[in-house]
Amino acid sequence: MKKFVNDPKNYVAEMLEGVALANPGALRYVPAYNLIMRSDAPNDNKVSIVQGSGSGHEPAHVMEVGKGMLDAACPGDVFAAPPMDYVYETAKLLSSPKGVLLLVNNYTGDRMAFDMGKEMAEADGVRAEILTVNDDVAVQDSTYTVGRRGVAGNFFVIKAVGAAAEQGAELDEVIRVGKKVNDVTRTMGVALTACTPPAKGSPLFELGADEMEFGVGIHGEPGRERRKLKDADAIVDDLLEAVVTDLPYDRGDRVALMINGLGGTPLSELYILFRRAHQRLADRGITVGRSYVNEYCTSLDMAGASLTLVRLDDEIEGLLAAPAEAAVRVF
Amino acid sequence: MKKFVNDPKNYVAEMLEGVALANPGALRYVPAYNLIMRSDAPNDNKVSIVQGSGSGHEPAHVMEVGKGMLDAACPGDVFAAPPMDYVYETAKLLSSPKGVLLLVNNYTGDRMAFDMGKEMAEADGVRAEILTVNDDVAVQDSTYTVGRRGVAGNFFVIKAVGAAAEQGAELDEVIRVGKKVNDVTRTMGVALTACTPPAKGSPLFELGADEMEFGVGIHGEPGRERRKLKDADAIVDDLLEAVVTDLPYDRGDRVALMINGLGGTPLSELYILFRRAHQRLADRGITVGRSYVNEYCTSLDMAGASLTLVRLDDEIEGLLAAPAEAAVRVF
Amino acid sequence: MTMRQTEFVVRVIAETAIENEKYFGDLDSVVGDGDFGYSLARGFEKLLEGWDGLDRTDPGTFLKKCGIVITSRIGGTSGPIWGTGFLRAGAAAGDAAELTAVQVVAMLRAAIEGIKARGQSDVGDKTLLDALVPMTDALASGGLPAAAVAVREAADATAEMVAKRGRAAYTGERSRGSVDAGAMAVAVLVERISETWPKQGDAS
């Protein structure tokens, strides 16, 4: 296994310790609940923003804790939703008179843990609401499934609700904003390699040298279909077609465009994808108002990328442009 | 080849176009010289800071162009120093009465291109100086070799000279600061996989499942020696031993600690490495004053990491803490 | 089923889940995300860590306490699903000191209803329910040996299904051809209980 890992059972705990050590003063770490929280949270005059999810998606979400972003994140093990307890304890610790907003990526396990954790916290007097993120167009929303997955688009929901909460908005208002952003956000992903969960020690699946998985989520599972590998531009065209036609995004729209790396793909390639997407959006009469090229929501070491669009209006653009800090360090 | 790539000959140009498209207004792109520059550069009241190097190290250096960082970067092809022409034209374009500082990572090709480019620019009346970065402890500095390589530590030199220049320092002063930072910066790297240059289309070398390359640079070449893979903590201990004993860093020192990903290693693993390094430094009585965990200087999609220490004093810490912006987008 | 036998069954489940961590994880890797074995193993380890302190007033109380640990400490989909199963089984057992075979079947049916409600799922969705339900039917009509045979057949048969719930559902038609990890885990656990039960019966 070509990974920096000690005992795989300690993978998440050691990572979280690292995050805490790298952000002394700013973040607090509560090992019992895999909890990373702002040291200055909760704040009585601010809605607390919390997100769980499995680990393995870094920087989502533990490294998105900071001013104008999340107040706390309580990840489960790699690709496993946090146990209900973590959600319950986190909600209690982050309890504010203005309320706690629990952000959930739409997966069976996460939803169950958050539903149950929220119920229990409410029984203890915590004011809590859940907001579900489901931006993935690879999954057809039907009565047969749990519905669309929450993938890299969660960044925009976090950023928007984080900004609104920081500005003092009430819980209802924060939820309105979050729903609004989620409703105009769509993502489609592609994987070039399978990832290797540390506890498994080998890739989750085998992929031929000339194959890719189209329509993947963020848990290393196979996608909608296996396709022949294409060049970068052709892949972008396919991703963009799926995303643009889904909402749909129309001529005259102004959007945020995100190219998100899945973990094993270098920045250089992400910018090559970004270039094409930007050009093709221009061809369609869609203007890129804000650009995001980096890793935001990953699947361990998977080589691959996802493309996200957010339809902007003045309100959303203002929230996305609002100042923010995150644990993931650049300077 | 599990990469997002079109014609490999266009790899660098397409990436640079992407960078320019993602930063409208802020950056200017001059295709003829692979040049990415601040739109507001040159500034008559500021030393211009310029860096070349091969491509494939992103975000170094094109995505480090911005206020308080580089004024321009002119990369060559993947792992190839920029042609002399690029350096010459860049120096002319960035010419300021206060001077141009050319940062060079210490490699034969880069040094030759910058020496020649600088000479030619000077003949055209440009005031230019060269500052060489050589932080890699894997290479023994001897008369037989070109000397130590410049690797991820270049980030700190860029950050410091960028801050000093932004504050209006004169060229001599900027150089003093840069040399000072370079002198207290040391790095050691390890690779778990070989990287795949797009034009080659296959990994540069083969590495057994239980092997790693210890003491690698940033061009995908093999390192000082091939070793048996160890667990993350043991690898950190070896890296740290090499770095700490080199300067050496002593009990009572305050340092910046950087864990730099080489491109294919996810953030989660970098924080696992960071944790151990932080703990071991504490054991040695060395305090971590500033923490850096991310990709700063990569080798395409190579899985691996490097560990950098910078001995801090008030001056260096102030420069590292100064505000800065970079093309690589986080929010 | 006595208190001791209840303890025995839960212990076999826990130990077997821990032993099969890798196998269960590999099953979940085919069209899932590979964490199923890890989640179960870590969760049941936690159950065994606090084993001696669990309230043993009666089988129902014991099962409920197990359910609380599982629900609160196992992550992924499995924590809530398995925890709910244990909680509902415990509740159905009431405060009886010993359970008849009929009561055991009723307990399992309660667990199944709980899982269906929690997972918004049903037989045919390619989940552990597709092993648990046929197993319970067989147990009711033919006892443990029949249940062990039925559960293996049922788990194998999930290979023919298209997943409609859980992570495998995202892959749609591609989920056909491989067995469901949860269903196969139920089969392995029930087989192990069946294998070890006679000895337990003798000993008690």
Next chain:
Amino acid sequence: MTMRQTEFVVRVIAETAIENEKYFGDLDSVVGDGDFGYSLARGFEKLLEGWDGLDRTDPGTFLKKCGIVITSRIGGTSGPIWGTGFLRAGAAAGDAAELTAVQVVAMLRAAIEGIKARGQSDVGDKTLLDALVPMTDALASGGLPAAAVAVREAADATAEMVAKRGRAAYTGERSRGSVDAGAMAVAVLVERISETWPKQGDAS
């Protein structure tokens, strides 16, 4: 060597470098960074793009113009090294309309001195100099066929050396056992010139 023959030699070098992009790159992958073939190929492509516009006043001028293109447009170590070689050779040729064999050798010696100065390198450092110098010696004493034989032997012999210059030097002792990419490139180019030269001689 006439102007036409000079053009011919440079053209063969350019075309052969472009044809061998992959081979040269693979040689540079063993203990280097794999860009050597790419750098040479792209650089000589640029030379051929502007081919018709190059000043052909005399062989010396022509070689200098080639050197300027190569120095300014090829990246990596190879641009400055190869460009310097062409520039110095051109300078040594002066404005002679045709060069004698002795002048050609002197030109090559000038190129070698230029490369040594530019690269701060010498024979024995495991670089292209270890092919270029023995080749020039053989050319002086035995003409082109002898040079072609000598250069191959010399390039092969670099496998025994430890690199002291260039990227391969970073790997220290590990550089032993594989030939130097630059030296082998020189061998391939000289062999090709030698193979094609007679036809050229006939045609001119």
